[in-house]
Amino acid sequence: MEEQYDIRFNRAEPSSQQIAAHQDFDALLAAFESEDEQDNGAVVVPMATRGRNFRWLYAAAAAVAFLIFSYPIFKNSLFSPAPNQEEFFATRPFVDPPATANVPDLVAEVIVDPEQAQNVALEDGQLVLSSSALFRDRGKSIGKPVQVHYRQLDEIADYFLSGLPLSYDENGQKEQLDAAVVLDVYATAAGEPVKIAEGESVAVELNTTINNDGSDYRLYQLDTVTRRWIDAGPLSGSNIAQAEEWPADLPAVQAYRQAEADFNRQIAAAEQARPSNNLPQRPTPPQREIGNNPTLELDFLKQVALASGSNVSAGDLEDINDDGIWELLPETGNVDLRAFNVEWESVRLISMPSGKYELTLINPQRQERLIVRPILLDDGNFQEAQRRFEAELAAYETAVAEASQSTTSEVDDIRSARDEQLQVLEAEIMASIEAMPIEEQQRLSNRRANFRFAISSWGIYAVAKKIRDLPSLTSVELSSDKTIEDDDNARVYLTDGKHKTLYRGLVRKQSTQLPIRAGDDNSSARVWLVNDQGQLIRTQAETKEDKIKLRTGASEPLPSSATLLRQRLVLE
Known part of the structure; x- marks a missing residue:
């Protein structure tokens, strides 16, 4: 098991003179030999005993030197604490899969x-x-x-x-x-x-x-x-x-649906009543005679009367076609030419798009429907009609723009009020849902x-x-029959069940630091532990006496595939 500790000491290293003082074996030997020749009646030590004494002295000196050089190593291994949570994750790869x-x-x-x-x-x-x-x-x-x-x-x-x-x-x-x-x-x-x-x-x-x-x-x-x-x-x-499946019997949902329907009706009414719907018809440009299309001359003021159902008046015709010349268009289809030899009592004239008109010739016995367009044969009349058309078109476009701007502003105001009101009502719905059990909250939201x-x-x-109102780190104790040692480097993973996020922690001295509050509803929270051996440790969060504890059980190998592990984590 590899540990990566970053521990520093400011202790001074021993000098070479201090080390040499403990390693001067020749001086020690000379001192012993000088004692052999003393004549003061002292007991002479036999050579065999003297040899044993030399071996003891050599061993003692070596032990002293060993302690001097190995002290920093022993100090690191015996007295330095395991890295804390921040230090540990700083030495790990930033993207650090548990398996x-x-x-x-x-x-x-x-x-x-x-x-x-x-x-x-x-x-x-x-x-x-x-x-x-x-x-x-x-x-x-x-x-x-x-x-x-x-x-x-x-x-x-x-x-x-x-x-x-x-x-x-x-x-x-x-x-x-x-x-x-x-x-x-x-x-x-x-x-x-x-x-x-x-x-x-x-x-x-x-x-x-x-x-x-x-x-x-x-x-x-x-x-x-x-x-x-x-x-x-x-x-x-x-x-x-x-969000789907909001409970229909929830008062906040009923208020939301009612407000939504009311605003939609207001918007539809405003668009229906837009002034552009009441504007006069777009003016029709004057036309010259085209190709070989047949023409007919009708003087609505002197020859025939306009029948009911016409959407233009005799006065309008003076502006539309003062000459009274009309071109018969191909859209009419096959026409019985004998119709032009019949005496007609009245005509119905209906304006159509693109400057065309539906002309219906009427007498008591029959009716003949034609598609026609007014034309001007005289250049002077055409130029005058063109100037009149351009002035009428400019006035028409100005009126349409003003009407459109007025209606758009009104509809935008209604939509803005609708969105603001529905946002408030949706917040009330979410507040009602948050009062429900956590599993129901997730399904409904x-x-x-x-x-x-x-x-x-x-x-x-x-x-x-970013998660708002993130809880501060809280010390969470581990409760288990078997102690999880610091050397196991057991990593803790917490999901609170409310956000798509994962918090990481580290077990130290049978506890860990996690952003979780004892007073919150933590019923949907899940905690997983994984040790250095790649084993998943069964864990269950409990709240007792305003404190959160993690009850840990047996450890087991992580499943061999991601699919199996997903299933295992969901069931945890």
């Missing part, structure tokens, strides 16, 4: 043609590639199929397996990201990296499920060099579906979300937002 053998089957691969613009289907979304989006180093043409490798993660179990950290450092302030979805994507060709071309970008579209209104989400990119998430800016777009953004380089991206 690397389980990670590969999270990665998918799609083969694309780099010379073709195409949409690349992801697990639940797509990449949009232009024909010039990809290139090799130094701008070389690829000339072979490209493998796009990706992981799309949007479940807590996937975040756990991948080892992605979701802590966020903002100017030294520790935050936590609520990640709706994460995309890890890169490309290769024949084993060589393929980059996104300079000045190009790849459009990304990801779908997932969230349990909030979808506001405040931004794009974050993981920088593995500086070991932190970088705020990459706002998303280019998003679509958040309305889930909604599908579509997020869109663009990237100019491959990497790991998260659609996420």
